[in-house]
Amino acid sequence: MSCAEAFSNYAFRSLGYGERILPKADITLCEQIALIGSGMIWNVYFTVLALIAGFSFATLIALGKASSNPLASIPAKTFIFVFRGSPLFIQFFLFYEAFVLIPKVAGDIDLGFVQLTVETRWFTRAWLGALIVMFLNTSAYSAEIFYGALRNVPKGDLEAADAIGMNASQKFRRVTWPTMLRLAWPSYTNEAIFMGHATTLVFLSGFPAWRQAGDALYYAQYLAEKTFNPFVAYPIVAAFFIVFTLIIIGGFGAMNKRLNRHMAPEARGKLKLSLNVIR
Amino acid sequence: MTNMKSFLGALALGVFAAGAVSAAGHSVRMGTEGAYPPYNFINDAGQVDGFEREVGDELCKRAALECTWVTNEWDSIIPNLVSGNYDTIIAGMSITDERDKVIDFTQEYYPPDPSAYVALAGADVDFNGGVIAAQASTIQASYIAESGAMLVEFTSPDDTIAAVKNGEADAVLADRGFLADIVKDSGGELVFTGPDVAIGGGVGIGVRESDGELKGKLDAAISSMKADGTLNALIAKWFDGKVTNY
């Protein structure tokens, strides 16, 4: 089988396109790269969506934790403690077990222009169920990072905002929030990287693979088991992840520049990835 | 830095020098899964138990081998055999061409066991289009992947049963011997359904291809157990009076 064929057969296997039967014997390097690459689609999917969804929720939780109202701060603190204090591995398992208990019903949602059939069954599928777990998990970690940054917003900045007569919402939108983001960004970059790595746990515990559509590690395990040689499949996963990590660092670095563009050069927060292994 | 040096030193000593004394007697490490009753499971005393434990111990006695039992996750059980972590796989593993290419099998010690579907009582299962659960890396999983049915893979046999009970999957496909206990215990909740599927050969002991000597010894021991009827008796004991004529 040629390399081009391997890619056309397996490059989108994880989404259910291409050859349905996975390679069994005489597996070529191209097939391994194509399959593991198709699995990476899911790793990217979980990382990107969980981060996007988690971002606003994390801001909310951070504000809750910083609030003087116990009705807001206690739930926020508990949420952060539980999700940061327990292994993601166990969270996946527990959520899967909880999701299968949801009664299986389907309903239609009429959006006016299109009819959607929604099924509660989807909760036990990785694409939704695991995404929810990752969303909650990253929200807790990011919230802690944002909370730390929130406490370090310079008092003077806030007083200046008061002095020029901003109301509470203006003050938050124009001063507190942008400053918090700027301070939190280096750590938040770390969180994004760790989050990307953690997506490899999805099919390892709890969530089953349907029609052998899984993530990069799922296929690597399959291939290592079929070829009896872990020395090819796992390094391929590693290479894919190094590229993915570099892309994350690049993207977040560009954002960091933007957040710091108004600062004097020596006061700029560098994307110092060293001191802040925060997760 | 001295810390690290002495740590590495101790490590090197442990790794490269210790155990240079040669071992007496031929000892064999028996690899099994420990999660597939009645073939093999871990009993309440934390020991490997089951049909294969008894067969294995008897084989070791007859072949004059000193055996120790090791458990390993199913999906990495063959890679760990070829890399030498243990010397045999005795884990209800069916002899298939695909596996035979990579490892060797002794003659069978358990006859070809048809795989069977189990579903909730009264469920209407579509075997060619429905959702069928199976343990990853089993012959049943590849069978379903090649049929038209929707395969859901779980890492442990327990998960596949749970999936049928909670309605995730319409049915589970596994060895009949494994399912029989579960169906019996479920009090009518789970039932055998649909056709039996004959996949794979009998169950044999997997050994490395380079380990011809061990394979020979085990083969001879299995033959002797077949000849004097002990194997038939053990099968009957563990598989609900199943009759075999070895």
Place this chain on the structure above:
Amino acid sequence: MCADPSTLEGLNWWLCYLTTVKHMNLYTSVFTVLLLLAIVTPCILALGFGGAVAKRSALMPVRWVGMGYTSMVRGVPDIVFFMFVPIALDQVFEMIRHKVLCSDVTDPIWQGNDFVVCDIAKLPLNAAPQWQHDAYGFILAVIAFAIVFGAFAANVIDGALKAVPKGQLEAGEAVGMTKRQIFTRIHAPQMWRYALPGLSNLWMILLKATPLLFLLGIEDVVYWARELGGAKTSRFAYPHTDWRLGYFLALLVFYLFLTWISEKVFDRLKLRFGAGVAI
């Protein structure tokens, strides 16, 4: 009392059930986790310190090794390392022993798929008691953990070394200390205070990575929880349905407790390291 479990009921059944040998294994596996943490932590600090020093070395090749090591681990998910490093190490060790101890054997080590070394090169020897095999597997796991987390620690320590104020080091020069003296007497001791927040985070990450031990074939808490929780047919002395949810909830509590204790300890450490320092 526990001789015939089928006659037991209620409280007695539970008492006997929770004290089976298998349950004892679960309880002692808690110590496996703690032992891993106790052994791996000094290794991580040593590797981290070494990595950080290497990164700052004046010799280019040493610097490259340091940089390569720390950025490599950043790019690749820890699970991929765990799936790969122990097998690779095991084979490297056995290969070296084979070359040293059995130099007269001419058969190739790789025979098709098989990895074959002579009997006395096996690690541990086939005839070795089971505890030696367990201990060996445990050592491999320790090394895998140390490699991964050592790289993170190197990042933290490198950042902390940079954070020590220049004035302190210049003061050392002013009183005529050698480079070495400055490093051992001022730079390194001062660094710990700056490294503490990063290291405490790293510790939390390490705690939550320990459930991955069972992937390395170690019989840890997760292994026994899965084993005990799985449905037991009437073939077992204590038949029950699928109780994994309960066992995993217990694990969740266990990890939350570890996190809680750790937070308390680090709060105290922070006070101690911060003592006598103007901020």
